[in-house]
Amino acid sequence: DGGITQSPKYLFRKEGQNVTLSCEQNLNHDAMYWYRQDPGQGLRLIYYSQIVNDFQKGDIAEGYSVSREKKESFPLTVTSAQKNPTAFYLCASSTTTNTGELFFGEGSRLTVL
Amino acid sequence: AQSVTQPDIHITVSEGASLELRCNYSYGATPYLFWYVQSPGQGLQLLLKYFSGDTLVQGIKGFEAEFKRSQSSFNLRKPSVHWSDAAEYFCAVGALAGNKLTFGGGTRVLVKP
Numbered sequence: 001d002g003g004i005t006q007s008p009k010y011l012f013r014k015e016g017q018n019v020t021l022s023c024e025q026n027l028n029h030d031a032m033y034w035y036r037q038d039p040g041q042g043l044r045l046i047y048y049s050q051i052v053n054d055f056q057k058g059d060i061a062e063g064y065s066v067s068r069e070k071k072e073s074f075p076l077t078v079t080s081a082q083k084n085p086t087a088f089y090l091c092a093s094s095t096t097t098n099t100g101e102l103f104f105g106e107g108s109r110l111t112v113l
Numbered sequence: 114a115q116s117v118t119q120p121d122i123h124i125t126v127s128e129g130a131s132l133e134l135r136c137n138y139s140y141g142a143t144p145y146l147f148w149y150v151q152s153p154g155q156g157l158q159l160l161l162k163y164f165s166g167d168t169l170v171q172g173i174k175g176f177e178a179e180f181k182r183s184q185s186s187f188n189l190r191k192p193s194v195h196w197s198d199a200a201e202y203f204c205a206v207g208a209l210a211g212n213k214l215t216f217g218g219g220t221r222v223l224v225k226p
Binding site: 033035040048058090101105106109 | 154156159162213216217218219
């Protein structure tokens with residue numbers, strides 16, 4: 001079945017540590033996205049990529065980094081510079097035509113201890 | 114800048130009753146509008162979308178939404194709610210080019226038996 005796989009589902013980290021969240025898709029989509037979800041704030045865009053080896057900052061990119069070396073993969077690194085990293089992180093993908101439909105993974109919950 | 118407001122954080126409805134979720138958007142051009150649903154701890158699933166044409170849009174699971182340009186609204190409705198409709202619902206607006214979506218804060222729906 002085609003879809004988006006995020007791992008790990010739950011992750012705990014100590015303050016000062018970097019952590020990388022994995023996102024893999026087999027939908028053959030060109031575009032991929034990372035959103036952060038906090039209660040009552042909806043989803044906020046961290047980074048997005050519309051093509052391999054290219055990506056752009058979203059609204060809240062500070063303290064995060066990404067890479068897009070393969071079409072299928074778009075890992076997100078939460079660095080120690082991110083002040084409030086505890087959140088639910090959602091990866092999504094889409095075609096680059098203007099249909100607007102995002103396909104989401106099941107999310108990764110990061111808790112900083 | 115585009116923005117989306119969902120005025121109701123929580124709504125409680127009895128099973129079998131009708132449901133209406135409000136969404137107001139701010140966008141400088143013709144918007145692409147979406148409703149997504151999220152079950153607890155899961156990713157988001159597209160319910161319906163509006164690009165142009167008929168302002169009443171039908172979606173999955175018996176949902177519909179009406180685009181009202183004069184009111185900058187895109188409210189979601191369902192005539193008769195089922196217990197399985199308990200979830201969080203997100204309204205989103207997209208740009209004409211590309212798939213960057215801006216999400217509202219979400220409305221959590223509780224269904225009473």
